[in-house]
Amino acid sequence: MRRVNVAVVGATGAVGEEMMRVLEEVDFPVAKLVPLASPRSAGKEVEFKGEKIKVKELTESIFDEEDIEIALFSAGGSVSAHYAPFAAEAGAVVIDNTSHFRMDPEVPLVVPEVNPEDIAAWRNKGIIANPNCSTIQMVQALKPLDDIFGVKRVDVATYQATSGAGKSAMEELVTQMKDFFAFKLDESEHKKFPHQIALNVIPQIDKFMDNGYTKEEMKMVNETKKIMHKNIEVSATCVRVPVLRGHSEAVTVWFEQDVNADAAREALYNGKNIVVVDNPAKSEYPMPIMVVDKDETFVGRIRKDLYRDNVLHMWVVADNLRVGAATNAVRIAQKWLEMESE
Numbered sequence: 001m002r003r004v005n006v007a008v009v010g011a012t013g014a015v016g017e018e019m020m021r022v023l024e025e026v027d028f029p030v031a032k033l034v035p036l037a038s039p040r041s042a043g044k045e046v047e048f049k050g051e052k053i054k055v056k057e058l059t060e061s062i063f064d065e066e067d068i069e070i071a072l073f074s075a076g077g078s079v080s081a082h083y084a085p086f087a088a089e090a091g092a093v094v095i096d097n098t099s100h101f102r103m104d105p106e107v108p109l110v111v112p113e114v115n116p117e118d119i120a121a122w123r124n125k126g127i128i129a130n131p132n133c134s135t136i137q138m139v140q141a142l143k144p145l146d147d148i149f150g151v152k153r154v155d156v157a158t159y160q161a162t163s164g165a166g167k168s169a170m171e172e173l174v175t176q177m178k179d180f181f182a183f184k185l186d187e188s189e190h191k192k193f194p195h196q197i198a199l200n201v202i203p204q205i206d207k208f209m210d211n212g213y214t215k216e217e218m219k220m221v222n223e224t225k226k227i228m229h230k231n232i233e234v235s236a237t238c239v240r241v242p243v244l245r246g247h248s249e250a251v252t253v254w255f256e257q258d259v260n261a262d263a264a265r266e267a268l269y270n271g272k273n274i275v276v277v278d279n280p281a282k283s284e285y286p287m288p289i290m291v292v293d294k295d296e297t298f299v300g301r302i303r304k305d306l307y308r309d310n311v312l313h314m315w316v317v318a319d320n321l322r323v324g325a326a327t328n329a330v331r332i333a334q335k336w337l338e339m340e341s342e
Contacts, residue, residue, distance in 0.1 A: 001029050001337060001338070001341060002029065002337075002341065003029040003030065003031035004029060004030065004031055004069040004070055004337065005030075005031050005032045005033075005034065005066060005067050005068050005069050005070075006023065006028070006030050006032070006033055006034070006068070006069070006070045006071075006072065006333075007033075007034040007035075007036055007062075007063060007066065007068045007070070007071045007072065007087070007092070008020055008023075008033070008034070008035050008036065008072050008074075009036045009037075009058055009071060009072065009073045009074065009075050009079065009080075009083065009087075010036075010037060010073065010074040010075030010076070010079070011035030011036060011037050011041075011046055011055055012035075012037045012041045012044055012046070012055060013037075013074060013075065013166065013167065014163055014166055014167045014170075014321060015074040015097055015321060015325045015326055016035070016037075016072075016074050016075070017046070018321045018322055018325065018326035018327075019072050019074065019325075019326040019329060019330065020033070020035070020046060020048050021326070022295075022322065022326045022327050022330045023048070023330055024048060024049055026330060026334070028330060028333065028334065029337070030048075032066070033048050033053060034056060034062070034066045034068060035048075035053055035054075035055045035056065036055065036056055036057070036058040036062060037055045037056075037057070037058060037075070038057070038058065038075075039057050041055055042055055042056060042057035043055065058075070058079070058083060060083065060086045061086070063086060063087040063090035063091075063092050064090040064091075068087065068090065068091075068092040069091070069092055069093070070092060070093055070095065070333050070336070070337075071084070071087040071092040071093070071094045071095070072095050072097070072329050072330075072333070073087075073094060073095065073096040073097055073098065074097040074098070074325065074326075074329075075098075076098060077098040077099055077100040078100075079098075080094075080096045080098045080100045080101065081100045084096055084100075084101070084127055085125075085126075087126075088125060088126025088127055089126070091126075092126070093122055093126060093127075093128065093333075093336055094126055094127040094128065095127075095128050095130060095329045095332050095333055095336075096127055096128070096129050096130060097130040097325055097329055099132065099219060101125075101127050101129045102129040102131065102132070102219070102223060102226075103222055103223075103226065104125070104127075104129070106121075106124040106125050107121075107124065107125055107127050107128065107129050108120075108121040108122060108124075108128050108129065109129045109131055109223060109226050109227055110128055110129070110130070110131075110227070110332050111131060111135075111136050111139050111140060111227055111328060112328070112331045112332055112334075112335050113140050113143060113271070113272040113273055114139050114140065114143045114227055114228065115227055115228070115229065116335050119332065119335055119336050119339060120339065122336065128332055128336070130325065130328055130329045130332065131223045131227060131328070132216070132219040132220065132223055132324075133160075133164055133247060133320040133323075133324025133325055134158050134160060134164075134216070134219075134220055134236075134238065134247055134249065134320075134324065135219060135220050135223040135224060135227070136318070136323060136324050136328050137247065137249065137297045137316055137317070137318035137320075137323055137324060138154070138156060138220065138224065138249055138251060138316060139224055139227050139228060140271070140272075140273065140274060140297045140318075140323075141251065141268065141271070141274065141297060141299050141314065141316045142154065142224075142228065142251075142253065143228070143271065144267040144268055144270060144271035144274070145253060145255070145259075145264055145267055145268070145312070146228065146230070147267070148263070148264075148267050149255040149256065149257055149259050149264070149310075150255055150256030150257060151228075151230070151232055151253055151254075151255060151256075152232065152233065152254045152255055152256050152310075153232065153233035153234070153235075153253070153254035154224065154232060154233070154234045154235075154251060154252070154253055154254070155234075155235050155236075155251075155252040155254075156220065156234070156235070156236045156237070156249050156250065156251045156252070157236075157237045157238075157239065157249070157250045158205075158220075158236065158237070158238045158239055158247060158248070158249045159201075159239055159241045159243070159247065159248040159249070159250075160205060160216075160238060160239065160240050160241065160247045160248075160320070161241065161243040161244055161245050161246050161247055161288060161320055162192075162197060162240065162242070162243065162244060163244055163245045163320060163321055164205075164240075164247065164320050164324075165192050165193070165240075166192070168191070168192055169192040169193070169197075170244050172189075172190065172191065172192050172193070172197060173197050173198055173242055173244065174244075175188060176188045176190070176196060176197060176198035177198045177199075177242075179198075180198055180199065185198065193240060197240060197242050198242055199242060200242060201239055201240065201241050201242070202239065202240040203237065203238075203239045204238075204240070205217075205238040205239070205240055206238075213236070214238060216236075216238040217236040217237065217238050218236075220234060220236040220238070221234040221235070221236060233254075243288050245288065245291075245292050245319055245320065245321060246287075246288025246289070246291045246292060246317060246318070246319055246320065247288075247317070247318060247320040247324060248286070248287075248288060248315065248316070248317045249315070249316040249317070250313070250315060251313070251314050251315070251316055252305075252311065252312070252313050253311065253312045253313075253314070254308075254310060254311050255310045255311070255312065256310070257310060258309040258310050259304065259309070259310055259311070259312050260304075261302055261303055261304045261312065264302055264312055264314075265278060265302050268299050268302070268314075273295065273296045273297060273323075274296060274297050274298075274299060275294075275296045275297070275298045275299070276298075276299050276300065276302070277290075277298055277299070277300045278299070278300040278301065278302050280301070284300070285300035285301050285315060286298035286299065286300045286315060286316070286317035287317060288317060290317075291317050291318055291319045291323075292319055293319060293322065294318075294319055294322065294323075295319075295322055295323060295327045296318070296323070297316060297317075297318040297323055298316070298317045298318065299314055299315065299316050299317075300314070300315050300317075301313065301314055301315035302314045
């Protein structure tokens with residue numbers, strides 16, 4: 001596989017840092033790594049494969065100047081909206097981790113375990129969109145079940161970690177917990193969330209829409225349909241919980257035919273990048289604490305509904321900074337490079 005010049009936009013952020021870690025861990029064929037960030041972060045150093053590399057300022061011309069072939073974006077929707085077209089115009093394939101391009105009909109929205117064939121549509125605009133973190137792990141678990149039983153409807157409640165809102169959100173949780181033990185939680189500020197997150201759960205992620213759902217919930221609804229190329233009914237309730245890393249989801253799936261829990265478990269065992277942890281007798285099931293730094297989606301608590309033979313319940317957990325962001329982006333890049341080399 002040929003070596004390519006790779007840019008990471010938002011290199012000093014939580015996801016940008018994970019992207020560079022994953023690139024190194026999978027030994028991605030990087031000829032030159034170019035970390036990019038805002039003028040405020042330019043000049044800082046990041047480490048890649050034992051080498052310290054200075055972060056460069058993100059500009060409209062940098063992709064052409066550095067001869068970038070793959071540009072991984074994770075610096076916010078407005079940054080992607082402005083700079084991704086310049087990267088694509090310079091000849092790079094853009095893999096964008098923000099929500100800006102996800103529902104653009106000309107931009108493929110890809111989870112390699114589910115719809116790798118869609119990558120070919122990158123030529124439309126030179127951009128491939130990385131789905132929302134909570135959507136990625138859910139569709140990974142849905143895919144092997146859909147192939148056998150046919151998914152008709154999904155009801156999901158998420159338990160999303162603070163890292164989904166960035167580094168400062170994680171720091172806010174840690175600060176509030178420190179303040180709790182110092183008996184001054186009442187003085188603790190909350191800037192990233194509408195309420196205190198320590199010792200609390202907040203049933204709101206992003207803004208509310210006119211239909212009563214939040215933007216985060218509607219992302220799961222719309223992205224699932226686009227990725228799976230199927231008009232699946234999806235209803236989501238997205239909740240922020242006081243966890244640093246790892247999103248959890250309670251997923252109820254309605255199928256087109258009757259489902260057998262053992263057969264479903266077997267299908268998930270055979271699913272790509274899925275780990276089944278499902279031994280209730282020994283209290284073994286996925287938890288956020290066990291998925292940190294893992295590149296697989298973990299599934300457990302697999303059981304049939306008590307009343308309907310075509311309904312299954314399961315518990316899905318993954319590291320949102322890796323599976324839900326960095327790892328998926330790098331896997332898209334790997335698949336793109338593989339396809340371009342054929």
